[in-house]
Amino acid sequence: MNNQRFNSISKLFAWLLFVVFILSACTAQNAKETETKTPRPTKTKAVTITPIKPTNTFEPTATVDLAATANTNATATVVVSLGIINIELQKYGFSTNQGNLGYKQPEKVTSTLTSYLEKKYIPLSAGKTFSDFIIYTEITWDSTSGLAVCGLTFRAAADFNQGEQYNLEFLRLSGLPAWGVEFWNYGKYEYTASGKRLTNSAIDQKAGSTNRYLVIVQDKSFTSYVNDKKLGIANITRRSNGEIAFFAYHESGTTTCTYDNTWVWALK
Numbered sequence: 728m729n730n731q732r733f734n735s736i737s738k739l740f741a742w743l744l745f746v747v748f749i750l751s752a753c754t755a756q757n758a759k760e761t762e763t764k765t766p767r768p769t770k771t772k773a774v775t776i777t778p779i780k781p782t783n784t785f786e787p788t789a790t791v792d793l794a795a796t797a798n799t800n801a802t803a804t805v806v807v808s809l810g811i812i813n814i815e816l817q818k819y820g821f822s823t824n825q826g827n828l829g830y831k832q833p834e835k836v837t838s839t840l841t842s843y844l845e846k847k848y849i850p851l852s853a854g855k856t857f858s859d860f861i862i863y864t865e866i867t868w869d870s871t872s873g874l875a876v877c878g879l880t881f882r883a884a885a886d887f888n889q890g891e892q893y894n895l896e897f898l899r900l901s902g903l904p905a906w907g908v909e910f911w912n913y914g915k916y917e918y919t920a921s922g923k924r925l926t927n928s929a930i931d932q933k934a935g936s937t938n939r940y941l942v943i944v945q946d947k948s949f950t951s952y953v954n955d956k957k958l959g960i961a962n963i964t965r966r967s968n969g970e971i972a973f974f975a976y977h978e979s980g981t982t983t984c985t986y987d988n989t990w991v992w993a994l995k
Contacts, residue, residue: 812990815863818955819943821992829857829993830971832864837985838877838975846976848880848887851991857881858968859945859994866897867937870982875899877984878976881944882969889913893920893963894974895942895951897930904930908949908961920949921961929956945994 808831813823830851838847868877876896884890891912898905907924910917930953931938943950949961971991975984 808990812863812992815941816861816992819861819941819952821861821994823992826860826992826994828990829855829860830989830991832987832989835985835987836973837983838973840975840977840982841980843979844977846974849973849986850887851971851973851989854885854970856968856970857944857991857993860971861941861943861992861994862971862989863939863941864973864989865937865939865987867935867985867987868897868899868983869934870899870977871980872977872982873900874978875982876974876976877982878974879940879942880970880972880974881942882963882966883972884966884969887970887972891966892969893949893966895949896924896974896976897938897940897953898924899932900924904928904932906930906951906953906958908951908963910965920963921959925959927953927956927958929953929958 809823809828812828816822832851836849838849840847862879862881864879866877868875876898878894878896880887880892880894883892891910894909894911896907896909898907903926905924905926906921907919908921909919939954941952944963947962947964949963951958951960973984973986975982
């Protein structure tokens with residue numbers, strides 16, 4: 728009886744062990760299937776990092792040397808002027824290789840006359856004298872007078888009102904354009920060095936018109952051109968040097984003579 732009971736208990740215990748074994752195996756399998764696998768890191772390409780250039784920053788502005796800048800600009804202006812002057816000189820057989828720049832007009836100048844028989848001088852460079860030279864200027868004239876003169880004074884004594892001088896006159900006389908070279912002294916006309924006043928259609932006489940003049944004064948010879956056309960010659964024997972001025976004269980009404988782009992090339 729007891730042995731039978733013992734066998735029954737042993738069989739029950741063995742069956743329980745079997746059940747426990749089965750359950751343990753199932754649990755282990757489930758745990759293995761649900762286990763989270765740690766992924767291996769994927770290979771990454773090497774990245775080349777380009778250094779970022781720093782943003783330009785404004786450096787403090789250097790102090791401007793106004794005097795040096797002005798000198799530089801003046802030099803550049805002279806170089807340009809010499810090129811233009813040389814082109815003009817070569818038309819008449821001269822060049823900047825001979826002589827030097829004696830005067831360059833900085834800005835246009837207007838001479839206005841309103842009184843009866845008024846004349847006016849505007850010196851180019853007070854106190855500076857020239858003997859042999861070439862002068863170029865552009866003259867714009869306008870007048871309500873029957874007689875109006877816009878021109879140049881050269882080889883003049885320091886006292887323009889009373890001293891000796893030659894006056895190159897470009898005239899509007901009763902509708903006719905004319906020119907002449909006269910010698911004056913003590914404020915009065917003495918004689919015409921060009922022989923007489925001569926008309927020439929190359930001079931544009933219209934009100935407000937501009938004429939380009941070039942004059943060559945060399946030794947005792949004087950030659951004048953207007954708008955690239957020759958006007959004529961004159962003999963100048965009374966004076967060998969002197970100052971130069973813009974000259975204007977009229978009879979009545981109102982006359983204006985405007986001078987621009989004037990330069991003097993000193994031949995000696």
